[in-house]
Amino acid sequence: MGRRSIHTQEELRELIIAATTSIIDEAGIDGLSAREIAKHIGYSPGTLYNMFENLDDLLLIIEARLLDDLRQQLIEAAQNAPAHERLPRLAATYFEFTQNHPKRWSLLIEHRIPGNHPVPDWYEDKISSLLQPFEDVLDPILDADTSPETRRQHARTIWAGIHGLTSLSTANKLATITNHSGQVLIDDLVMTYLAGLQRSTSHGVSTAPQKEKR
Incomplete structure (x- = not known):
């Protein structure tokens, strides 16, 4: 279950980008999902979609x-x-x-x-x-x-x-x-x-x- 946000929107956005980048650097894009990213940052998967349109949007920013x-x-x-x-x-x-x-x-x-x-x-x-x-x-x-x-x-x-x-x-x-x-x-x-x-x-x-x- 996701926790209540203790970050500003900009902080949370950067947290998601950093976590996703770390996952990719370790394991590539195979198996990358909103659930996996959420687990790394301690928030619910739905939090990602409050910050980004979809997973592709997030990946484009990392690229x-x-x-x-x-x-x-x-x-x-x-x-x-x-x-x-x-x-x-x-x-x-x-x-x-x-x-x-x-x-x-x-x-x-x-x-x-x-x-x-x-x-x-x-x-x-x-x-x-x-x-x-x-x-x-x-x-x-x-x-x-x-x-x-x-x-x-x-x-x-x-x-x-x-x-x-x-x-x-x-x-x-x-x-x-x-x-x-x-x-x-x-x-x-x-x-x-x-x-x-x-x-x-x-x-x-x-x-x-x-x-x-x-």
């Missing part, structure tokens, strides 16, 4: 905070670094962060909102914000006349490669296709892409990605 933490670490990783080291540092930070939070990262990859409920705009903004640090570190590498769209496309391509490899690594699926570690593959990806950009720039070749064929 958003994970993305905020990652973005901040990416920004800090590139600060005061020489231009040629910024992208490798971003990639290494991205990989290390996901390895330090494997179950929360798996939540980010695996969580699907059921039915026809759209993902909130603010959540999509969090995902998009991860691209900005990658765009920023490409500025000193690309030609000065490189268009913003070309820079964004390069950032998307690099991010997608790093994101895919980190996700395979946290899911323990890399071993089925290679003996190399995720960090080695990411280093290879980044250095190869950088070499291609620098070669194209030095030879006066356009660095714009090819347009999609229709």
Whole structure:
């Protein structure tokens, strides 16, 4: 039976988020339920639905905070670094962060909102914000006349490669296709892409990605 609240609404909300995050870090999302969360905080399961619309709403907030933490670490990783080291540092930070939070990262990859409920705009903004640090570190590498769209496309391509490899690594699926570690593959990806950009720039070749064929 739930106890009478001794917390403010904001305190209770943060208590629920912290308890849910702890459960996920320990056991993943399998078996996660309102009842399990309520048991951890000492309140009734119904208390959760006074604070959040549903369990998906709660999970999205945890994912958003994970993305905020990652973005901040990416920004800090590139600060005061020489231009040629910024992208490798971003990639290494991205990989290390996901390895330090494997179950929360798996939540980010695996969580699907059921039915026809759209993902909130603010959540999509969090995902998009991860691209900005990658765009920023490409500025000193690309030609000065490189268009913003070309820079964004390069950032998307690099991010997608790093994101895919980190996700395979946290899911323990890399071993089925290679003996190399995720960090080695990411280093290879980044250095190869950088070499291609620098070669194209030095030879006066356009660095714009090819347009999609229709």
